[in-house]
């Protein structure tokens with residue numbers, strides 16, 4: 583079942599998610615519904631706030647061929663789709679500048695600078711603590727989704743010039759969805 587995807591302007595996107603005490607069947611089901619919703623919307627990641635929830639969890643599914651070959655090799659041990667509970671970035675290095683989009687910002691793009699490589703700690707759906715190292719596109723997706731869980735949106739990382747480029751579109755989108763910027 584596809585869930586409603588909340589758009590820029592809705593207050594929930596600016597709220598901080600609450601850590602999950604234990605991954606229950608209900609949360610496992612929610613993660614599956616989020617994956618379904620993300621696939622139907624042709625996205626590569628989705629965070630709880632984007633479906634109106636405040637549990638600290640997100641899902642990521644990066645299709646093959648999205649990564650640079652050396653990053654794909656580096657990220658190969660990570661099985662998709664990812665269901666991450668209480669994810670945190672505990673280390674990062676380097677930088678990358680590339681295009682980024684978000685299902686909560688239809689029709690808006692922009693290029694954002696992110697760390698090139700991150701180390702992420704999280705709980706898997708069996709409540710086991712995990713640690714993952716990721717580079718390139720997967721590292722970008724992790725940073726984007728974990729930002730969502732802290733109420734931070736990718737437009738917050740845009741340069742002043744990009745923000746000006748998208749100013750009227752952003753204003754219109756926010757106005758249509760509740761007006762919270």
Ligand SMILES: [Zn+2]
Nearest residue numbers: 683684685686
């Ligand atoms: Zn997003």
